[in-house]
Amino acid sequence: MTVEIVILAMIAAFLGLRLYSVLGRRAEHEEEPIQGRFQEPRGPAGAPRLPLPVRHQDKTPAERAASAARPDMPRVSASVERGLVAIAGADRGFDAAAFVEGARGAYRMILEAFWKGDKAELRSLCDDDVYASFAAAIDARAEAGEVMDNRLIRIEESAITGAEIDSGYARITVRFQSDVAAVTRNAEGHVVAGSLDDAIDSIDVWTFARNVNSPAPDWLLDETDEG
Numbered sequence: 001m002t003v004e005i006v007i008l009a010m011i012a013a014f015l016g017l018r019l020y021s022v023l024g025r026r027a028e029h030e031e032e033p034i035q036g037r038f039q040e041p042r043g044p045a046g047a048p049r050l051p052l053p054v055r056h057q058d059k060t061p062a063e064r065a066a067s068a069a070r071p072d073m074p075r076v077s078a079s080v081e082r083g084l085v086a087i088a089g090a091d092r093g094f095d096a097a098a099f100v101e102g103a104r105g106a107y108r109m110i111l112e113a114f115w116k117g118d119k120a121e122l123r124s125l126c127d128d129d130v131y132a133s134f135a136a137a138i139d140a141r142a143e144a145g146e147v148m149d150n151r152l153i154r155i156e157e158s159a160i161t162g163a164e165i166d167s168g169y170a171r172i173t174v175r176f177q178s179d180v181a182a183v184t185r186n187a188e189g190h191v192v193a194g195s196l197d198d199a200i201d202s203i204d205v206w207t208f209a210r211n212v213n214s215p216a217p218d219w220l221l222d223e224t225d226e227g
Contacts, residue, residue: 087163093217129222148184151180183196
């Protein structure tokens with residue numbers, strides 16, 4: 001009888017260990033969050049992390065230049081395509097589609113900095129000549145006691161209209177078509193020009209430049225014009 005009890009106890013212990021090995025491991029996996037396909041990865045302290053960038057250096061220069069011809073972007077001319085291919089050949093990290101997205105962001109940042117009179121922001125985004133022009137206009141506006149209360153409603157279109165590289169300096173021209181609500185106020189805050197209710201169609205042709213031999217990835221606004 002005693003032997004049977006010992007055998008039964010051993011069988012029970014063995015089954016208990018097997019049960020723990022299954023349920024215990026399952027519980028451990030349930031405690032660990034499993035990142036799903038569409039779950040955003042997060043960095044330290046729960047901060048969102050951007051997805052890893054596409055390795056544009058794995059593409060040929062022609063493939064990187066051709067990425068500009070996406071469905072949401074107008075096709076570039078043959079001369080512009082040749083310029084983009086030349087830039088992509090000199091700068092393995094260059095991607096035309098990514099450049100246009102960055103140019104759209106820079107367009108918004110530069111306009112808003114100019115309207116607010118933020119010279120420090122403009123200094124980081126423009127070359128010397130363009131910055132000097134913006135700074136002079138800001139100073140003239142301040143001297144007149146006027147404030148710009150403009151709003152960029154939307155960017156309707158952004159298209160590359162020129163691309164070239166010369167002596168290591170790449171220059172890309174982008175034509176922006178946007179809707180802007182433009183208002184100028186005097187020192188008392190009264191509207192002296194424009195209206196926030198009626199957006200105007202604005203066309204700007206901006207050229208961005210970068211030394212492709214520089215480790216700095218920044219493109220600076222090199223020239224401005226109206227379309």
